[in-house]
Amino acid sequence: MNSLIVIPSRLASTRLPNKPLADIAGLPMIVQCLKRAEESNSGPVIVAAGDQEIVDAIEAHGGTAIMTDPDLPSGSDRVWAAVEAYDPEGKYDVIINVQGDLPTLDPHVIEATAEPLKDAAVDISTAVAEITEEEEKTNPNVVKAYLAFQQGNHIARALTFTRATAPFGEGPLYHHIGLYGYRREALKQFVSMPPGLLEQREKLEQLRALEAGMRIDAALVKTVPLGVDTLEDLEKARQVLAG
Template sequence: MSTLVLIPARLGSTRLPRKALADIVGKPMVVRVAERAALADVGRVVVATDADEILHVVRNAGFEAVMTSVEHQSGSDRIHEALLAVDPNGDVETVINVQGDLPTIDPETIRLALKPFEEPSCDIATLAAEIRHDDERINPNVVKLVGSPIGPNRLHALYFTRATAPWGEGPHYHHIGLYAYRRASLERFVRLAPSVLERREKLEQLRALENGMRIDAEIVDTVPLGVDGPDDLARAREILGA
């Protein structure tokens, strides 16, 4: 499949102002993410942004970037606009959405996001990791994927929740918010209105499930570091400066 990696990056951030441009061992965070995506070697890498400053920084680092609207409410809307801008002829079959705050993500993790497409009926592919610490099971900021095993390292997603689920003995899975879309699935998804459970849980992926779309997840060993605040930024600097 022809694959495009899109990295949505906004300048605004409540907990960490100008997060996308935060310096990590001499390079802006968004550039670090683009480097990781390029190392995955799955296809063309483009940053989708709403800020001229990010656009210029990314291009000066040798990567592609495209401007998108400041009005988008979600990353999926932003990457859809970017897809239409950089591939107007429809050559790209698959899009990977890599969040712009994952500067230490393992390139192999990005590659694994495509594995669920081995199942032809899978519309959207994502990732999950088994929860190992009890405090994460009850933390509403840790999104859980509830799914049926369909292979040794794969789940068919039935639900996503901030609650501790499912009940009873057995593993719980931390959902990793990195998505791969078949082009037609992304185009369908962005046309859908926000759904009831999406609004209740504040989880956009529930919109797809509520409208009958299939999401499968590849199980990976660890959750990549997401930079949400100053402590995460310090940890990223430590990892990449080692």
Template sequence: MSDPVILIPARMAASRLPGKPLADIAGEPMITHVWRRAVEAGIGPVAVATDAPEIAQAVEAAGGVAVMTRADHASGSDRIFEALEALDPQGSHDVVVNVQGDFPTIDPRAIAAAILPLADPAVAIATLACPIRDEDEANDPNIVKVVGSPVSAGRLRALYFTRARAPWGEGPLYHHIGLYAFRRRALERFIGLAPSALEMREKLEQLRALEDGMRIDVTVVDDAPFGVDTPESLARARAVLGEPS
């Protein structure tokens, strides 16, 4: 793990909150909040991968780097791979961190912590989770849970991801945070795979990697950032970041 790069996929076509990357939060577009937090993580260069010129212009106006990609990508993983190949055709970056463009409250320390499991050469992909402390959250199918086997303090080996409450019995439950750190070769392998049966059933892309035998380890952090995908979550982000809703 010698040279990570952070890529932030962003597109305008969001069904529940169209144009959300440019939604104003405390005087600047949401995408630039995410970009700043990724820069503050301090683990490598940061770029936004987008198919929208207006998103690229907003990022560049803030001093960031944007990479234009095709508009027909099925997922953010496909988009960041295209951007990675354009930014780094020589393959200098061996780790790529995918930070969702709708996480304006993500803690930069969590972004940095995401790459830690990749110090283990057996790990192909690393991600984040936090403890679930609320019964409603535990039973909410919109909250993805990770079922994992402890590897060390604050680290799990992922065995499954699900929208159901799991695992059964006494013990902690973990809320999966959709931020991924891929080894470059793992990302290339992943996007070349067809959607898997469990992925399509649970509507969880990461199950494609597990079904293919790729190892995913999880760093446990204290809290989960919330994604902005509705007017209500946008109002919450504005309140958290200092702007009345």
């Protein structure tokens, strides 16, 4: 696989405005995310920016940023716009979408996210971790992947994703981690489709792909990365990286 990592980022945020530029251990958060992605050694890394300030921050630290239309409706659309601008010849056949608010992300998770694409039948790959906190099982903000791992396997096909507590019965539940690997043609198809009915109901973009018959496989990893959505999250990230 010839992979390109793309980090979508924009300043607009309802809970923590301008968070990509928030200082964490002496660097803007988006630069910390860039470094984690580079440390994965999974391919070149670019930032798909919705604002010039993000481009400036990335370039000031030696990174590559592509300015995209600030009015694009989603991070996936921003990723695809950056891919088309950066690689019009189609050199990269796998696109890894890494969120721009994961400054403490274990680079191994990026590697693991792309691994299911080694199976030619898989269109999109992602990652999950077993839920260990009881309250997360019923928390609608924790997205669950509906899948099961055969004994000894760490990759499984995702049948669906839901905010509900699922599947029912005895056994582990899995927290979906919002990183994705796309075959280039799958990403192109995905952003060309209108939002799906279940996608709109659950507010989960990945359901659009499943409704269209695309296959998503997930790799099992050990921990859920810290996403920075609030000031409290930001302080946690600062403590982690300061250490």
